[in-house]
Amino acid sequence: MTVDIPVSGDTPNGAPSPLGESHPPEAPREPGFQVLPSDLPQFSPLVTYVIIGLTVLVYIAQLGSPYLFGYDLPAALGMKVNELIAQGELWRLLTPLLLHGSLLHIGFNMYALNVIGPGLERSFGHRRFLLLYLLAGFAGNVVSMTFTDAPSLGASTAIFGLFGAQGVFIYQNRILFGERAQAALGQIVRLAVINLLIGLSPGIDNWGHVGGLAGGVAFTWLAGPLLGWQGIAPSYRLADRRDPNAVWLAAVGIGLLFAMLAGAVVMWRGV
DSSP states (O other): OOOOOOOOOOOOTTOOOTTSOOOOSBOOOOTTOEEOGGGSTTOOOHHHHHHHHHHHHHHHHHHHHHHHHSSOHHHHHHSBOHHHHHTTOGGGGTGGGGOOSSHHHHHHHHHHHHHHHHHHHHHHOHHHHHHHHHHHHHHHHHHHHHHOOSOBOOTHHHHHHHHHHHHHHHHHTHHHHTTHHHHHHHHHHHHHHHHHHHTTSTTOOHHHHHHHHHHHHHHHHHHSOOEEEESBTTOOEEEEOSOHHHHHHHHHHHHHHHHHHHHHHHHHHOO
């Protein structure tokens, strides 16, 4: 579930914007601004659809695998298993994102991704959205490895990261969103809390959810879009003031932080 708030459009000279704010007669062009993907013609949330398609294909392989091999080969090769990660199978900190345990499991996660993903991808852009998804999933699996020995699989680590990212994105741009920001933030917090409470049920890796949420929040706080108006009256467009270099620095820094945590857990616990 997500909250749709318009974040782009042309604003006539001195007229209120769709976000409920007014703007000066002329907004100077600033070379540091990046045009938002949502302002580009025929934008399509390609990364979201590719992730959904790839995840569904892997699940089909999971369904067919028992008939060919007698067991779920993709899950055996890719799910989070602490002992195997400690033995060097580091891909298991990412591949669980493509694996699911039931039709209900993949259905819920892909539905959530299809609802929340396109809006975030339009605001973040393809590459930054992909970084967000992978970092949140990676962070979730590292935290899961840190606090639970149970094997796990599923995209919900990354999905929780998207929840966190949307909350931070709205908060950091709350002036543009106006009065809608408070209601949207309240809804996101309620949804996150409800889902974390549901995650307390047996068999659900709630530590992975917490880690994914933390990864999404951290990345968006440091690298998410910071919106501002660009252009000269009467035409305005929302653009991103975030330095592109900060995005890559944040991605590398957060990735290294969680990688070091994983290494420390392996050394300390002898996982």
